[in-house]
Amino acid sequence: MIRFQARRDLLRVLPLALISTLMPRVGISAAETQADKRVRNEGSKDVPAELTHRTISLNGIRMHVAERGEGPLVLLCHGWPECWYSWRYQLAALAAAGFHAVAPDMRGFGQTDAPEDVHAYTIVHNVGDMVRLVAALGEQSAVVVGHDWGAPVAWTAGLLRPDIFRAVVAMGVPYFMRGPVLPLQALRDAGTTNFYWQYFQTPGVAEAEFERDVDRTIRTLLYGKGISHVMKPGQGFLGDSFIPEQLPNWLTDNDVK
DSSP states (O other): OOHHHHHHHHHHTTTHHHHHHHHHOOOOOOOHEEEEEEEEEESSSOOOOEEEEEEEEEEEEEEEEEEEOOOEEEEOOOOOOGGGGGGGHHHHHHHTTEEEEEEEOOOOOOOOOEEEEEEEEOHHHHHHHHHHHHHHHHHEEEEEEEEETTHHHHHHHHHTTTTTTTEEEEEEEEOOOOOOOOHHHHHTTTOOOOOHHHTTSSSHHHHHHHHHTTEEEEHHHHOOOOOOOHHHTTTOOOOOOOOOOSSSTOHHHHOOO
């Protein structure tokens, strides 16, 4: 009952144009869904071999995916600031367990197109991409896995299209029902003005900070210390953070590069 009410409440506020993205089109041509031929990964110390890559056109964007294995479909939705590469070892493990594991670069990330319009990144756009991806891969159902900001995509995919997404695995972000107040409005009502969501709202501000030293930014976000979601006056998101001298055992310099 809770899932039905949550789905009903969300669909009630969605424009028809967005609802249509949740419906896989019938008769999608091979030229439209598989614009690029598969490219086999040659393998390295950090990227297991036998991965294949291709680009699929869906929902007005070209989405890059990495995949491995045959069997029931499992979609792996990464978080921020990541890409398909975060799932490189899970792709191999799932394939060995008898699954067709597919890790897309989500819209705006990696080799997938990044629309200019900020309104093209709603949760429904992201879920719609996963709906179309299942269809483009020739499947009717999938297990969807999400990490970090990929977790809300996974949760919402299972909520809006339970007929397609038969199971959901969420890592790092629990399920929250839609509240009576928009999240940013709730922050303002509470007198909060320095939460990181708010910092990211003005186009170009966070980008300028992160692009100042991309290597330091990536290292800080992946394994840095001292990052706070509430920023001090005059400081950016990275603030007083620092990078430990030693890499964690799950990361290499090649991974960062």
